[in-house]
Amino acid sequence: MKKILVLCTGNSARSQLAEAYLQFFAGDRAQVYSAGVDPKGVNPVAIQVMAEDGIDISHHTSNHADEYTGMAFDCVITVCDHAREQCPYFPSAGQMIHQSFSDPGHTEGEDLVTSFRRVRDEIKAYSQAFVQKNLS
DSSP, X not given: OEEEEEEESSSSSHHHHHHHHHHHHHGGGEEEEEEESSOOOOOHHHHHHHHHTTOOOTTOOOOXXXXXXXXXXXXXXXXXXXXXXXXXXXXXXXXXXXXXOOOGGGOTXXXXXXXXXXXXXXXXXXXXXXXXXXXX
């Protein structure tokens, strides 16, 4: 079973969405965790838009990346530029991947829920492709 860590700045939205979708698509082929370099708590709009897609993340917690530095991961994925720059060193990470997604809480020109839905859909597509490529 592969171990995957998804990192973001606040561990409030993008990394939470990616954790949920990666776990959903991977099933029992992976254990997926998420964390932030400056955790802020899970954003209620992230919980809402995932529920719209049938996935419950209301039980997720917002964790600090330092909590996982002693764990061995097959893959560490950063989903925002700030996390990539501030990411703690994971010497046991088999692979470091960076895939930046826009911050749904700071997107201009869209209302908040629309922004979260757009980023959710981008992360869903990425997660499905990642699992197909790396865990098949």
